[in-house]
Amino acid sequence: MNLVGNTPLVKLGDKLYAKFEAYNPSGSIKDRMAAYILQKAEENGDLREGYTIVEASSGNTGIAFAMLAAAKGYGCIIVMPRNMSEERKQMMRSFGARIIEVGDNAFKDAIEQRDQLVHNFGTYWSPRQFSNIHNIECHEKTTAAEIAQAVLDMPARLSALVSGAGTGGTIMGCQRRLSKLWSDARFLLTTPLEDAASHGIQGINDGADFLVDKTLIDEELVVSTQEAKERACRLAKENGLLVGISSGANVLAAERWIEKNNPTGVVVTFLCDRGERYMSVYEERL
Numbered sequence: 001m002n003l004v005g006n007t008p009l010v011k012l013g014d015k016l017y018a019k020f021e022a023y024n025p026s027g028s029i030k031d032r033m034a035a036y037i038l039q040k041a042e043e044n045g046d047l048r049e050g051y052t053i054v055e056a057s058s059g060n061t062g063i064a065f066a067m068l069a070a071a072k073g074y075g076c077i078i079v080m081p082r083n084m085s086e087e088r089k090q091m092m093r094s095f096g097a098r099i100i101e102v103g104d105n106a107f108k109d110a111i112e113q114r115d116q117l118v119h120n121f122g123t124y125w126s127p128r129q130f131s132n133i134h135n136i137e138c139h140e141k142t143t144a145a146e147i148a149q150a151v152l153d154m155p156a157r158l159s160a161l162v163s164g165a166g167t168g169g170t171i172m173g174c175q176r177r178l179s180k181l182w183s184d185a186r187f188l189l190t191t192p193l194e195d196a197a198s199h200g201i202q203g204i205n206d207g208a209d210f211l212v213d214k215t216l217i218d219e220e221l222v223v224s225t226q227e228a229k230e231r232a233c234r235l236a237k238e239n240g241l242l243v244g245i246s247s248g249a250n251v252l253a254a255e256r257w258i259e260k261n262n263p264t265g266v267v268v269t270f271l272c273d274r275g276e277r278y279m280s281v282y283e284e285r286l
Contacts, residue, residue: 003144004035009034009150009268012239012251015258018271022243026060026091028273029143034064036138038072046096047125050078054117054124056110058166058203059088060273061129077117077124079110084202085112093121105197107206108150114232130167130210147174148181158182159263162221162254163270164190164204164246168212170270177212177215182265185257186218190246190253190269190275193224200225200281203246203272221253228252232275233282242275 007023021029041047052075053065062078069076076097080089083104092099102109111130118124129135151158158178163171175187189212192199196206201223225245232248234240250269258267275282 004031004076006146009147010241010271011265013258015263015265016251016254016267017150018247018251018269019143020027020241020271022271022274025084026063027277028060028064028244029170029270030060030064030273031067032142033129033135033138033167034061034068037129037132037134038065038068040134041125041127049073051075051125052121054079054114054126056080056114057127057129058107058108059084059092059277060203061148061166061199062097062099063088063091063095063277066092069097070095070137079113079117081105081107081110085278086280088202091277096159107196107204129169135167135169136173136176136211139170140177141173143170144174144177148178151268152267154266157265158185158255158268159265160186160188160257160261160267161269162188162190162250162257162267164201164250164272165210165212166203166206167210172211172213172216179216185265187216188253188257189217189220190249191220191222192228192249193222201228201245201249202278202281203244210286219257221257223249223253229282232278235271236275243271243273244273244275244278245281247271247273247275265272 003025008020024031054077066076079100082101118126183195206228228249231252254269
């Protein structure tokens with residue numbers, strides 16, 4: 001899909017900018033990775049006519065693959081924890097995907113069930129987003145390239161990039177490319193205060209590091225679920241940006257880092273998805 005990527009970099013503060021990934025066709029940054037991995041799988045013959053895409057997801061990746069499966073004529077099965085937002089599940093079903101639910105925040109169970117399905121059925125194929133190197137490669141070639149061009153056009157220098165990690169593809173791909181342009185740039189990981197089994201920042205910290213190489217992360221910035229929700233709701237009311245919970249976490253983490261460190265360059269973070277898919281979670285705050 002040529003609608004994926006080339007999202008705007010919006011200014012949120014004197015030194016803070018955010019990549020507005022809600023502009024992707026299914027409404028999240030995961031469209032980038034999903035489109036890229038599917039293209040590679042089709043090119044090398046792993047994904048063929050009549051196949052079904054099977055993936056474990058907390059939601060956005062599932063929506064992205066469901067959308068692309070519908071557009072390309074594949075079947076789609078998404079295995080996900082039952083406590084993810086109902087809106088996300090409704091979106092996947094709207095694209096024709098079948099959903100299999102596992103326990104609350106049980107991402108390892110979702111991955112195991114995905115693998116079992118692929119093992120049992122010869123025409124089931126999985127992108128294996130949590131270990132697929134094309135996930136990192138996608139963000140190195142697209143997301144990071146767009147950020148680099150936007151920062152250079154300001155003109156400015158990059159002081160830091162702030163990102164949460166579901167699979168880790170975004171922050172690792174951006175680190176790989178942007179660190180070559182700005183050797184002193186800091187790469188900062190937004191991390192929930194609560195553990196993986198209990199936090200509510202859907203889409204990040206799913207219980208393992210997956211593609212994240214912690215040796216390349218300069219600092220972890222901790223944000224609670226409540227703080228993330230409150231900051232996301234403020235983005236809607238104060239900036240007109242209705243975005244997801246992880247976006248609130250990213251922005252708050254970046255703001256705190258800027259206040260503490262007073263960087264000379266700009267800081268870039270991500271508004272990862274649209275807020276409509278979290279209305280049942282936000283309703284008491286909006």
